[in-house]
Amino acid sequence: MSQAHYVPDQTLLLDLISRCALNDQQAFQTLYQETSSAVLGSLIRLLPNRDSAEDCLQEAFIQVWNKADQYHEGKGSVFGWIITIARYRAIDCIRKERPAVELEKAAPFLGETPELGGDHRQLLKCLEQLPDQSADMILQSYIAGYTQTELSESTGTPLGTVKSWMRRGLAALKSCLKND
Amino acid sequence: MTETNSSISDTELLAAEYVLGQLRGEERMAAKTQMVTDAELRHWVNWWEQRLFSLSLHPEPVEPRKQVWERLYARLFSLADENDTETNGERRNTTAKLGSNWGLSWFTAALAGFALMAMTALTTIYVDGQLVPSREAPTHYASLESGGVINHIIERYANGDIASIAVHPSVATDERVLELWAIAGDGKPVSLGLLPAKGKQLVSAPASIKNLTGSLTLAVSVEPHGGSPTGLPTGPVVNSTKLVERTATDSFSF
Numbered sequence: 001m002s003q004a005h006y007v008p009d010q011t012l013l014l015d016l017i018s019r020c021a022l023n024d025q026q027a028f029q030t031l032y033q034e035t036s037s038a039v040l041g042s043l044i045r046l047l048p049n050r051d052s053a054e055d056c057l058q059e060a061f062i063q064v065w066n067k068a069d070q071y072h073e074g075k076g077s078v079f080g081w082i083i084t085i086a087r088y089r090a091i092d093c094i095r096k097e098r099p100a101v102e103l104e105k106a107a108p109f110l111g112e113t114p115e116l117g118g119d120h121r122q123l124l125k126c127l128e129q130l131p132d133q134s135a136d137m138i139l140q141s142y143i144a145g146y147t148q149t150e151l152s153e154s155t156g157t158p159l160g161t162v163k164s165w166m167r168r169g170l171a172a173l174k175s176c177l178k179n180d
Numbered sequence: 181m182t183e184t185n186s187s188i189s190d191t192e193l194l195a196a197e198y199v200l201g202q203l204r205g206e207e208r209m210a211a212k213t214q215m216v217t218d219a220e221l222r223h224w225v226n227w228w229e230q231r232l233f234s235l236s237l238h239p240e241p242v243e244p245r246k247q248v249w250e251r252l253y254a255r256l257f258s259l260a261d262e263n264d265t266e267t268n269g270e271r272r273n274t275t276a277k278l279g280s281n282w283g284l285s286w287f288t289a290a291l292a293g294f295a296l297m298a299m300t301a302l303t304t305i306y307v308d309g310q311l312v313p314s315r316e317a318p319t320h321y322a323s324l325e326s327g328g329v330i331n332h333i334i335e336r337y338a339n340g341d342i343a344s345i346a347v348h349p350s351v352a353t354d355e356r357v358l359e360l361w362a363i364a365g366d367g368k369p370v371s372l373g374l375l376p377a378k379g380k381q382l383v384s385a386p387a388s389i390k391n392l393t394g395s396l397t398l399a400v401s402v403e404p405h406g407g408s409p410t411g412l413p414t415g416p417v418v419n420s421t422k423l424v425e426r427t428a429t430d431s432f433s434f
Contacts, residue, residue, distance in 0.1 A: 006241050025257060026348065029330070032249060037241035044242055054244055058252045065256055076230035084229045087236050091201040120234040141200040142235050148202055170196045171188035177231050 006038035008079035017078050020068035028065055035079060039086045046090040046145050056093060060086035094145045126176035134169020195224030199232060254321050254333060320423035322398060332375055334398060336423050340390030342372050345380045359407050362389045363397040374407055396423045
C-alpha cells in the first residue's frame with residue numbers, strides 16, 4: 001500500500017476478514033498488506049519507537065486472525081475494528097514502554113487527520129465545540145494514551161478539575177454525536 | 181449543542197474512559213470483567229470505539245519492515261511453539277484453526293513423534309499429508325518467496341533438524357520438483373530433501389549441517405522427479421535465502 005492517506009475499502013476488507021474467519025491464510029496476507037501500513041502509522045503515535053510499534057502491530061494482527069470469526073458489521077467497519085484492536089494492544093504496553101509523561105509529543109492532529117467521510121468531519125466539528133480544555137484532553141488521551149492523572153501532572157491542573165472537564169467534555173461530545 | 185443539554189451516565193462515562201485508554205491496571209481489568217456481563221457497557225464501548233477510531237489514524241502510513249510479516253507468519257502458522265507458555269493461549273487458538281484446516285490429529289502427531297525418534301539419517305516425516313507439529317521452538321527461520329508470495333517457511337531447531345512448511349508452494353510437475361539445499365561450511369550444497377507441496381516436512385539434517393552454528397544459507401533448485409540424481413543441484417537455482425535467528429521479540433506478549 002503506497003498512497004499517502006489510506007482510504008479503507010470496506011467491501012474488500014469485509015471479504016478478506018470473512019475469508020480469514022474461514023482460515024484463508026492468503027486472505028490474511030492480503031488483509032495485512034492492505035492495512036498494516038495505516039495501522040503502523042497510527043501505532044507510531046502511541047508508542048515510543050518503531051520497534052515497539054512493530055511488535056504491537058504483530059500482536060494486533062495475531063489477534064485479528066484469532067478473532068476474525070467474531071467480527072460482524074455491528075462492530076463498525078473492518079478497518080476501524082482492526083485499528084481499535086491495535087490501539088488496545090498499544091495501550092496495554094504503554095506502561096512498560098513509556099517511563100514518564102511527555103505531553104509535548106501528544107499534540108492534537110486535528111488538521112492532519114485523513115478524511116474518512118461525514119462521520120469523521122462530524123467528530124472534528126463536535127470536538128471544536130467542546131467546553132473548557134476537554135477537547136485537548138480527549139485528544140491527548142485518545143491519540144497518545146494519557147491517563148487523567150498524567151494529564152493533571154503534565155498540565156499542572158488539579159486532578160479533580162481534569163476529571164470534571166473530561167466528564168463535561170464527553171457528555172457534550174456524546175450529545176453532539178448523537179444529535180447530528 | 182449546548183452544555184446544559186449534555187449529560188452522561190456513569191456507564192457511558194466508563195465506556196468512554198475505557199476507549200480513550202484512561203483506565204490502566206486494575207481499573208482496566210475491572211472494566212473488561214464488567215463487560216462480560218454488562219450489555220449496556222459493551223454497547224457504549226462499541227459506540228465510542230466506532231465514533232473515535234478515526235482520530236487514531238496517522239496522516240502518513242508507515243510501511244512495516246518485511247521481518248514483521250515473517251515473524252507474524254512464523255508465529256501464527258508454524259505449530260512449532262506449542263510449549264511456549266507465554267503465548268500458549270494464542271497458539272492453542274491458532275492450532276485449533278490450523279488443525280481444523282488441515283485435518284491435524286494429535287494421534288497422528290504422536291505417531292509421527294515416535295517415528296522421529298526412530299530415525300537416524302536424513303529422514304522425512306510426512307504422514308498422509310498431515311501437518312506434524314514439532315514439540316520444540318525453532319531457533320532460526322526463513323521464508324522462501326517469489327513474486328511477493330511466501331512459498332515455504334523453513335525452520336531450524338536446536339537439535340539441527342530442518343522443517344519445511346508449505347504455504348503457497350510453486351506448482352511442481354510430474355517431471356520437475358523443487359529441492360532444498362543447505363550450504364555447508366565448505367561451500368558444498370547438502371540436500372535437505374524435496375520441498376513439500378503441502379503440510380510440513382521435517383528433516384533430520386546430516387552432521388555436516390547439524391553441527392554448523394549461526395546463520396545458514398539455503399538454496400532451492402529445480403530437479404527431476406525424485407530429486408537430484410547426483411547429490412548436488414543439477415537444475416537452475418530458483419531461490420535462496422538465509423536462516424535468521426529467532427529473537428526474543430518473536431514471543432513477546434503485551
